Amino acid sequence: MSRQVYINGKLLPQAEATVSVFDHGLLYGDGVFEGLRSYGGKVFRLEEHVRRLYESALAICLEIPLSPAEMCQAINETVASNKIVDGYIRALVTRGAGTLGLDPNRCSNPQVIIIADAIALYPDELYERGLEIITASTIRNHPAALSPRIKSLNYLNNILAKIEGLQAGCIEALMLNHKGEIAECTGDNIFLVRDGVLMTPPMDAGILGGVTRDAVVEVAQLAGIEVLKVSLTRHDVFVADECFLTGTAAEVIPVVKLDDRKIGTGKPGPITVDLKERFHRLTRE
Ligand code: PMP
Numbered sequence: 001m002s003r004q005v006y007i008n009g010k011l012l013p014q015a016e017a018t019v020s021v022f023d024h025g026l027l028y029g030d031g032v033f034e035g036l037r038s039y040g041g042k043v044f045r046l047e048e049h050v051r052r053l054y055e056s057a058l059a060i061c062l063e064i065p066l067s068p069a070e071m072c073q074a075i076n077e078t079v080a081s082n083k084i085v086d087g088y089i090r091a092l093v094t095r096g097a098g099t100l101g102l103d104p105n106r107c108s109n110p111q112v113i114i115i116a117d118a119i120a121l122y123p124d125e126l127y128e129r130g131l132e133i134i135t136a137s138t139i140r141n142h143p144a145a146l147s148p149r150i151k152s153l154n155y156l157n158n159i160l161a162k163i164e165g166l167q168a169g170c171i172e173a174l175m176l177n178h179k180g181e182i183a184e185c186t187g188d189n190i191f192l193v194r195d196g197v198l199m200t201p202p203m204d205a206g207i208l209g210g211v212t213r214d215a216v217v218e219v220a221q222l223a224g225i226e227v228l229k230v231s232l233t234r235h236d237v238f239v240a241d242e243c244f245l246t247g248t249a250a251e252v253i254p255v256v257k258l259d260d261r262k263i264g265t266g267k268p269g270p271i272t273v274d275l276k277e278r279f280h281r282l283t284r285e
Pocket of ligand 1: 035158184185186187188189208209210211212213246247248249
């Protein structure tokens with residue numbers, strides 16, 4: 001289905017929504033993005049995603065030629081004009097066309113692009129049975145090299161780990177940080193449950209601050225579950241009762257095996273299932 005794509009203030013048929021081959025987003029991955037979700041025509045946690053987009057842009061000295069409020073409006077307009085009810089939205093800002101050199105100051109026209117499309121959901125079966133994942137040997141970017149808090153157009157770090165996962169027959173892979181601690185998966189944050197307590201790596205483990213992660217923490221706390229943001233290792237996964245991942249596309253998805261080793265009973269645990277349902281209700285409220 002052909003979509004109306006927002007590009008620099010206009011909604012154009014997707015075939016006409018193009019960028020220059022000199023765009024540094026293409027040449028160098030120099031830009032930032034967000035992945036959002038709409039439920040019943042309403043974008044979930046729109047302001048939070050837009051805040052993260054502007055923080056990513058600030059971190060790479062990229063000035064977005066719209067205010068955050070205008071960005072929210074543009075996203076809503078793109079969703080509405082494509083008649084998307086339950087869908088996925090990609091918002092991105094590139095550095096714009098420059099020269100073949102690195103110098104970002106030679107790029108004068110950042111490109112603001114918003115694509116709204118149907119969502120490709122994981123099969124239901126995976127939510128019922130739970131995922132089997134592996135630990136990738138590719139570690140998460142060192143925060144002092146390229147902070148994982150920046151959702152940049154350069155996702156090669158995650159793609160390399162994803163390739164390892166796919167080669168092992170897994171759709172997700174766990175990434176450790178430079179200290180050997182658990183960071184996150186290639187496109188999802190990770191949570192463990194032990195003795196009824198929910199645990200997730202802190203921001204300084206070198207992770208993207210997931211919007212879904214924040215929402216799940218809130219939902220869990222409202223349900224009276226204690227939540228700890230603590231450094232974790234693979235050992236903690238192996239001795240955990242439950243494990244699950246969170247992300248805009250995946251929502252809450254159970255993990256039942258890491259590196260072919262069963263986690264807990266090897267089936268999605270009760271707290272995971274409960275939080276998955278609570279999150280589901282929150283998004284469809
Ligand atoms: N970590 C990474 C590396 C991601 O790409 C994503 C997806 N954006 C997440 C975590 C989950 O973040 P969110 O819940 O905001 O989608």
